[in-house]
Amino acid sequence: NAQINLAVIGGDGIGPEVVAEGLKVLDAVSSAKVERTEYDLGARRWHATGETLPDSVLGELRGHDAILLGAIGDPTVPSGVLERNLLLRIRFELDHFVNLRPSKLFPGVTSPLDLEQVAPDGIDFVVVREGTEGPYTGNGGALRVGTPQELATEVSVNSRFGAERAVRDAFARAQARERKHLTLIHKHNVLSHAGHLWRRTVEEVGAEFPEVETAYAHVDAATIYLVQDPGRFDVIVTDNLFGDIVTDLAAAVTGGIGLAASGNINPDRTAPSMFEPVHGSAPDIAGQGKADPTATILSVAMLLAHLGRDDEARRIEEAVSADLAERGRTPRSTTEVGDAIAARV
Amino acid sequence: NAQINLAVIGGDGIGPEVVAEGLKVLDAVSSAKVERTEYDLGARRWHATGETLPDSVLGELRGHDAILLGAIGDPTVPSGVLERNLLLRIRFELDHFVNLRPSKLFPGVTSPLDLEQVAPDGIDFVVVREGTEGPYTGNGGALRVGTPQELATEVSVNSRFGAERAVRDAFARAQARERKHLTLIHKHNVLSHAGHLWRRTVEEVGAEFPEVETAYAHVDAATIYLVQDPGRFDVIVTDNLFGDIVTDLAAAVTGGIGLAASGNINPDRTAPSMFEPVHGSAPDIAGQGKADPTATILSVAMLLAHLGRDDEARRIEEAVSADLAERGRTPRSTTEVGDAIAARV
Ligand SMILES: CC(C)[C@H](C(=O)O)[C@@H](O)C(=O)O
Ligand SMILES: CC(C)[C@H](C(=O)O)[C@@H](O)C(=O)O
Numbered sequence: 001n002a003q004i005n006l007a008v009i010g011g012d013g014i015g016p017e018v019v020a021e022g023l024k025v026l027d028a029v030s031s032a033k034v035e036r037t038e039y040d041l042g043a044r045r046w047h048a049t050g051e052t053l054p055d056s057v058l059g060e061l062r063g064h065d066a067i068l069l070g071a072i073g074d075p076t077v078p079s080g081v082l083e084r085n086l087l088l089r090i091r092f093e094l095d096h097f098v099n100l101r102p103s104k105l106f107p108g109v110t111s112p113l114d115l116e117q118v119a120p121d122g123i124d125f126v127v128v129r130e131g132t133e134g135p136y137t138g139n140g141g142a143l144r145v146g147t148p149q150e151l152a153t154e155v156s157v158n159s160r161f162g163a164e165r166a167v168r169d170a171f172a173r174a175q176a177r178e179r180k181h182l183t184l185i186h187k188h189n190v191l192s193h194a195g196h197l198w199r200r201t202v203e204e205v206g207a208e209f210p211e212v213e214t215a216y217a218h219v220d221a222a223t224i225y226l227v228q229d230p231g232r233f234d235v236i237v238t239d240n241l242f243g244d245i246v247t248d249l250a251a252a253v254t255g256g257i258g259l260a261a262s263g264n265i266n267p268d269r270t271a272p273s274m275f276e277p278v279h280g281s282a283p284d285i286a287g288q289g290k291a292d293p294t295a296t297i298l299s300v301a302m303l304l305a306h307l308g309r310d311d312e313a314r315r316i317e318e319a320v321s322a323d324l325a326e327r328g329r330t331p332r333s334t335t336e337v338g339d340a341i342a343a344r345v
Numbered sequence: 346n347a348q349i350n351l352a353v354i355g356g357d358g359i360g361p362e363v364v365a366e367g368l369k370v371l372d373a374v375s376s377a378k379v380e381r382t383e384y385d386l387g388a389r390r391w392h393a394t395g396e397t398l399p400d401s402v403l404g405e406l407r408g409h410d411a412i413l414l415g416a417i418g419d420p421t422v423p424s425g426v427l428e429r430n431l432l433l434r435i436r437f438e439l440d441h442f443v444n445l446r447p448s449k450l451f452p453g454v455t456s457p458l459d460l461e462q463v464a465p466d467g468i469d470f471v472v473v474r475e476g477t478e479g480p481y482t483g484n485g486g487a488l489r490v491g492t493p494q495e496l497a498t499e500v501s502v503n504s505r506f507g508a509e510r511a512v513r514d515a516f517a518r519a520q521a522r523e524r525k526h527l528t529l530i531h532k533h534n535v536l537s538h539a540g541h542l543w544r545r546t547v548e549e550v551g552a553e554f555p556e557v558e559t560a561y562a563h564v565d566a567a568t569i570y571l572v573q574d575p576g577r578f579d580v581i582v583t584d585n586l587f588g589d590i591v592t593d594l595a596a597a598v599t600g601g602i603g604l605a606a607s608g609n610i611n612p613d614r615t616a617p618s619m620f621e622p623v624h625g626s627a628p629d630i631a632g633q634g635k636a637d638p639t640a641t642i643l644s645v646a647m648l649l650a651h652l653g654r655d656d657e658a659r660r661i662e663e664a665v666s667a668d669l670a671e672r673g674r675t676p677r678s679t680t681e682v683g684d685a686i687a688a689r690v
Contacts, residue, residue, distance in 0.1 A: 073534070079541075083534040111459070112572045118457045135501070135536060142538040146545070150505035152538035156480070160495035187586070189418070189428040191480060193487040193497035196424075200491070220593035221625075227457045227572060227597045241532070245590060248565035252572045280566075 003033045004307060007064040007272070012042040012082070013281025014291035014334075015070020021293030021338025022068060022300045025319075028342040029312045030304065037064070041086055043074035052085035058093055066303050067274035070296065071281035084138060091131050094271035096264035097162065098169045099129035099240075100302070101247040101278060103230075108325035109255035118228055123254050125233035126177075128170035129243025131264055133162040134194075136240040158194040158239070163201045169267055170237035171209040181234035182206075183215045185222045185242050198239065222246055226253055251278050258292030259324075261299040263306060273306055275299040289333040294320060297341055319344035348378045349652060352409040352617070357387040357427070358626025359636035359679075360415020366638030366683025367413060367645045370664075373687040374657045375649065382409070386431055388419035397430035403438055411648050412619035415641065416626035429483060436476050439616035441609035442507065443514050444474035444585075445647070446592040446623060448575075453670035454600035463573055468599050470578035471522075473515035474588025476609055478507040479539075481585040503539040503584070508546045514612055515582035516554040526579035527551075528560045530567045530587050543584065567591055571598055596623050603637030604669075606644040608651060618651055620644040634678040639665060642686055664689035 008023070010016030026034055039061070045051055061067060072087040091099070105111065105123040113119060139155035167184075174182040184202045188195025199216070206214050217225060219242045225232060226249050238246065251260035260278035277295030285291060301316035319341045332340070353368070355361030371379060384406070390396055406412060417432045436444070450456065450468040458464060484500035512529075519527040529547045533540025544561070551559050562570060564587045570577060571594050583591065596605035605623035622640030630636060646661035664686045677685070 079534045079544075080537040084537070088535070110462070112463045113457055114459045117455070135499075139498075140501070140536075140538050142542065145542075148505055148509075150542055152503045152542040153484075154480075154501040154503075154536045154539045156485070156499040156501075158497045158499075160493055164493075187589075189424045190433070190586075190589075191485075191499045192425040192429070193485050194499045197487065197490075197495055197497040199424075220589045223568060223590055223594035224597040224602065227594065228601070241535075244532075244535075244565045245568055249568035249572065249594070252569040256573070257569065 002031070003035055004030070005063070005065045006034055006036045007061050007067040008036050008038045009041050009067065009069045010038065011070040011072045011281060012074045013071055013283040013286040015042070015072070015281055017286070017289070017334050018277060018291050018293040018296040019068060019070040021334060022296035024338045025297045025316060025342045025345060026300050026304075029315050029345040030309065031312075032309070042072055042082060043077050046077055046082065052082060053089050058090070061090065062094070062271055064272050065307060066272050068300065068303060069274055069276035071277065071279065073281045074283055088136060090274060091264050094264075094274065095266045095268070096131045096274060097165055098265040098267055099131040099243060100263040100265050101127040101129060101243070101250070102261065103127065103247070103250040103254045105254045106259070106321050106324045108327065109259070111253055111255055113227060113230075113253050119231045121231050123230045125230070125236060125250070126173060127236040127238065127243055127247050127250060128166055128173065129247060130162060130166040130239050132240075133158055134240030156191070156194055156239070156241070158197055160197060160201060163198050164205060167201050167205045167237055170235050171205055171212055174212045174235040175209050177234055179234040180212045181215065182212050183217055183233055183236050185217050185219050185236055185238040185246060187219050187242070189218065194239070202237070219245065223249055226250060247278060257295065259294050259298065261295050261302055263299065263302040265306065273303075275303040275306075289335065290331070291334050293334050293338050294324070294341070297338070315345045316341070347376070348380055349375070350408070350410045351379055351381045352406050352412040353381050353383045354386050354412065354414045355383065356415040356417045356626060357419045358416055358628040358631040360387070360417070360626055362631070362634070362679050363622060363636050363638040363641040364413060364415040366679060367641035369683045370642045370661060370687045370690060371645050374660050374690040375654065376657075377654070387417055387427060388422050391422055391427065397427060398434050403435070406435065407439070407616055409617050410652060411617050413645065413648060414619055414621035416622065416624065418626045420628055433481060435619060436609050439609075439619065440611045440613070441476045441619060442510055443610040443612055444476035444588060445608040445610055446472040446474060446588070446595070447606065448472065448592070448595040448599045450599045451604070451666050451669045453672065454604065456598055456600055458572060458575075458598050464576045466576050468575045470575070470581060470595070471518060472581045472583065472588055472592050472595060473511055473518065474592060475507060475511040475584050477585075478503055479585030501536070501539055501584070501586070503542055505542060505546060508543050509550060512543075512546050512550045512582055515580050516550055516557055519557045519580040520554050522579055524579040525557045526560065527557050528562055528578055528581050530562050530564050530581055530583040530591060532564050532587070534563065539584070547582070564590065568594055571595060592623060602640065604639050604643065606640050606647055608644065608647040610651065618648075620648040620651075634680065635676070636679050638679050638683050639669070639686070642683070660690045661686070
């Protein structure tokens with residue numbers, strides 16, 4: 001426990017820059033010896049070798065306590081290649097069925113919302129996005145591609161097993177929080193089969209958590225609530241695609257994806273979990289020292305909490321909170337933000 | 346042309362109340378004789394007879410120039426029954442492949458956004474949501490329902506034919522607008538088959554519209570843009586599900602679903618188009634005179650424009666704009682709003 005074996009995937013674009021700051025803060029805060037192994041994965045490797053995630057590398061990743069990821073994706077690589085064969089492959093192979101995305105409005109942060117009007121009591125919720133099913137499974141296909149008769153399907157695959165383990169995790173989180181409130185987001189009035197599966201699962205698992213109050217919102221209505229009354233949410237549970245959408249919106253309303261952290265978590269601990277900022281590789285600003293590393297630093301805090309190092313996680317969160325409260329309007333560089341937070345932990 | 350044969354479906358909840366105000370404004374503005382036939386469809390009929398949309402009624406609807414719909418859906422009816430067998434059935438049977446949803450910030454309207462910060466130049470865009478394909482086709486199914494081995498699938502069905510006609514309509518609209526800009530919203534890095542079909546269709550149809558500039562946003566990123574920089578959008582084209590989600594969010598940022606109008610349009614005019622507010626039946630406030638009929642009134646303006654009565658449509662829009670500019674914070678009743686707008690046209 002005095003050592004953390006960490007796999008580090010800087011990835012593409014701003015990924016390596018923000019990961020460097022995350023590691024800086026990790027070193028500053030943790031009493032553990034951090035053994036890190038860097039993995040060269042992403043666009044560069046694909047161009048050089050055609051490889052996205054060799055089986056041997058996947059095997060090595062499994063041997064670590066946790067993975068820290070920067071960002072994956074580059075315009076020079078055909079859309080989907082790295083996303084599906086690298087990022088999603090890790091999430092699926094390491095059974096990251098809980099994609100955990102907290103949304104918290106830190107004091108001093110500017111939001112695109114008129115906060116006094118719509119969130120007088122602040123915003124503090126967490127999304128449990130199911131991570132191994134839904135329309136992300138790669139099911140579906142295409143016929144007569146490139147002809148006027150082209151057909152393409154995408155299949156959302158949902159199982160009781162898959163929904164239930166995410167839902168149970170979400171209820172346990174709600175139970176541990178002050179408000180003990182859980183909202184299912186789906187679209188069961190149109191996607192009836194999957195929607196009813198999710199709805200019944202929430203009802204049935206909910207019986208095990210009588211103290212937790214539950215609510216439901218269609219995904220379209222949920223986007224309205226997220227801008228008109230985000231304070232209503234405590235824990236949200238939803239499928240892989242709806243979770244992708246609402247967590248980007250949630251990040252935007254709580255100060256932007258520069259601050260949004262996430263954990264791809266395997267709660268059964270049969271494989272290491274992976275922590276990454278919600279933002280992408282932002283190739284337009286890569287290498288310019290403009291990227292905000294805060295989301296990665298907060299992802300490091302989630303990583304430490306997952307490894308049972310709650311005190312160190314809390315110290316990072318407090319340092320970030322203090323830094324955000326004092327951030328002026330003058331932009332700082334990636335390393336300046338990292339240095340400032342590292343100095344505070 | 347001096348007569349409009351209108352089918353009216355008040356529907357559930359606040360539907361009949363807001364439709365009454367829409368008809369009031371229609372009568373006040375139009376020089377046409379409005380022949381209306383009211384259809385009793387929705388929760389009441391389903392409870393009384395088990396019917397959602399009898400074939401004979403569907404046949405009668407076809408005989409009209411246009412349909413005005415209030416809202417469909419009630420908590421006493423199992424989720425999906427009315428949505429699928431009534432609302433979506435009309436959209437699919439009457440081939441409403443363009444679900445047109447304008448988002449415009451009228452002067453004086455309050456938005457949950459900090460408008461000075463994020464939309465200094467206003468918001469004025471229109472979404473072309475494909476209306477007859479995608480995950481709305483009812484494809485998919487369930488296995489071993491109610492057991493721990495339950496499986497449920499939802500299939501998004503996309504054809505070149507279906508995407509192309511929506512995309513071409515969207516390009517034509519962009520071409521006719523000042524900014525001539527079109528954004529495709531999809532998620533092609535994960536939903537590769539459908540995503541690539543949509544992307545190629547936009548590229549290829551775009552060649553017919555060399556003056557129109559095109560952009561692309563993943564649906565998750567699009568929700569961020571909609572709150573951080575909504576002014577960037579001019580025309581958006583997207584699939585049925587993503588369109589459902591982004592138009593609710595778009596409505597929220599431009600003053601709420603009390604103002605959001607929509608048209609389910611059959612541009613080929615092989616069947617009547619249907620106009621309806623984006624909002625739902627809001628059973629919690631039904632019968633209390635609290636519902637804002639503005640969205641329905643603006644839907645009537647879209648109906649008139651579709652029937653070639655542009656001048657009358659414009660007069661409604663101007664009346665709504667003037668009314669909104671003078672609306673104080675004191676809430677008015679449904680009929681008061683209808684009266685005020687009718688008096689202005
Ligand atoms: C890059 C993409 C595949 C990914 C996703 O859709 O899950 C991203 O948007 C995210 O949310 O982590
Ligand atoms: C009621 C529902 C089926 C409908 C939809 O999803 O299309 C509604 O949300 C809308 O946007 O018109």
